[in-house]
Amino acid sequence: MNALLPRSIKVVTLGVAGDHSLRTDAPLPVGACAAIGSFDGVHVGHQHVIESAIAVARRKGVASAVICFDPHPQTFFHRDGKPFRLMTLSQQLRAFEAMGVDYAFVLSFDTHLSALTAEDFARLILRDYIKLSHVSAGFDFQFGKRGGGHAKDLVAFGEQLGFTTDILPCQTDTEGHKLSSSAVREALLAGDAKLATEILGRPQAYLGEVIHGAKQGRTIDFPTLNLTLGDYQRPRYGIYITQTALPDGRVINGVSNIGVRPTVGGDIELLETYLFDFSEEIYGQVVETALLDFIRPEAKFASFDEMKLEIQNDAAKARAWFQKM
Structure with missing residues (x-):
């Protein structure tokens, strides 16, 4: 068995067709509580968002999940840009698995998904297709066409569509370092492997x-x-x-x-x-x-x-x- 591959987490790949119908390669649970984001690095700040979704799922007695995107939205919109990823998808899945997440919903980020408005994303993807009961996200989460939806909009859509939300504020460590993917990249560019480890929670x-x-x-x-x-x-x-x-x-x-x-x-x-x-x-x-x-x-x-x-x-x-x- 390959120790570098995820083993127990259930991975479901989802996509949106041109007619806005759903493509999926496996059945979906009903009423799951999910953390949503790009989660590149699955750093300590990301972990707090995911822990929020897991905690709600346990209180409700339903499945916990993470919704991530493949490819990373930045890769889709800037295909000739410099390499920037902190993790491969398989590394992300192992990190989710290590936290005890039940499902990983991997959304195929393509032309059809990127064309959905923020409202359509919340209504079709989060409510109608994945049928979530709760969504946790970071304060800077954006969604929908041209990033038109923000965290506060997610809260409003949740109230309209019937799912609860938890928006976590900007996270910092005890020394004031921002816990973000950009902070990890800055540390790596400086050769500061120790700081990168502190922000990531792992090397x-x-x-x-x-x-x-x-x-x-x-x-x-x-x-x-x-x-x-x-x-x-x-x-x-x-x-x-x-x-x-x-x-x-x-x-x-x-x-x-x-x-x-x-x-x-x-x-x-x-x-x-x-x-x-x-x-x-x-x-x-x-x-x-x-x-x-x-x-x-x-x-x-x-x-x-x-x-x-x-x-x-x-x-x-x-x-x-x-x-x-």
């Missing part, structure tokens, strides 16, 4: 298939696992202390380079991870590498020998970091 993690690289690491006794970054938000290029989860559930400590490898003339962004005390061949397997701390920026060295020495120092710092944990 930022990159899921991907292990690909063949140039195998230059083997020539200096530091073989690496290589992942492409795909649609993920690029963190600051540099060397990170990391842990990598394998499909069989093992978690291996290591050190990773994220960047283009200027010393070897690289021009493709990769996440390259040297796993400590690990020598297995796992090409083609899907792994997940989590950023725990930042060591240094990516650098161009004058020679392979100089680079090897610096990598040895990086690995020693990472091993020492784990020994202190």
Whole structure:
């Protein structure tokens, strides 16, 4: 069994056809309580919204759910934009599952869905199709054509259409950091893996298939696992202390380079991870590498020998970091 895939949460994919009829791949429960949002990162602020829906569901004795969107609305409207995602859909589903959510309703975000007015979205999607009894959302939630509906409108539609609502205010941590996806992205761009972890409630993690690289690491006794970054938000290029989860559930400590490898003339962004005390061949397997701390920026060295020495120092710092944990 692949430990990196959701197992128990019930996932229902929903879509809207051109005539506004519903497309669905599974039966829907009646009267569920759902949290709704993009939930990219499923950070601590998102978790509060989801916990609100779960609490109401338990009081009512009905199913709890999360409504999310695939693709992310920003991806749909800005298809040539820079990569920005914090999570893949499968990572989101695992995060929902870990919180004890019963259902994930994945709304296909396309031309038909984006054309619905806010009122049609509330009436057709939330009441008529999914038949919700309660909806929880964040204060900045927008819905409907051109984002015309806001959180206050959701409350008003709920009163008209027969479902209750809970709108959560802006969430901050004890030090005043805003708990938001944009705050996570800012932390990653600064290389502040620790702050990203605090906002997310878990380390930022990159899921991907292990690909063949140039195998230059083997020539200096530091073989690496290589992942492409795909649609993920690029963190600051540099060397990170990391842990990598394998499909069989093992978690291996290591050190990773994220960047283009200027010393070897690289021009493709990769996440390259040297796993400590690990020598297995796992090409083609899907792994997940989590950023725990930042060591240094990516650098161009004058020679392979100089680079090897610096990598040895990086690995020693990472091993020492784990020994202190």
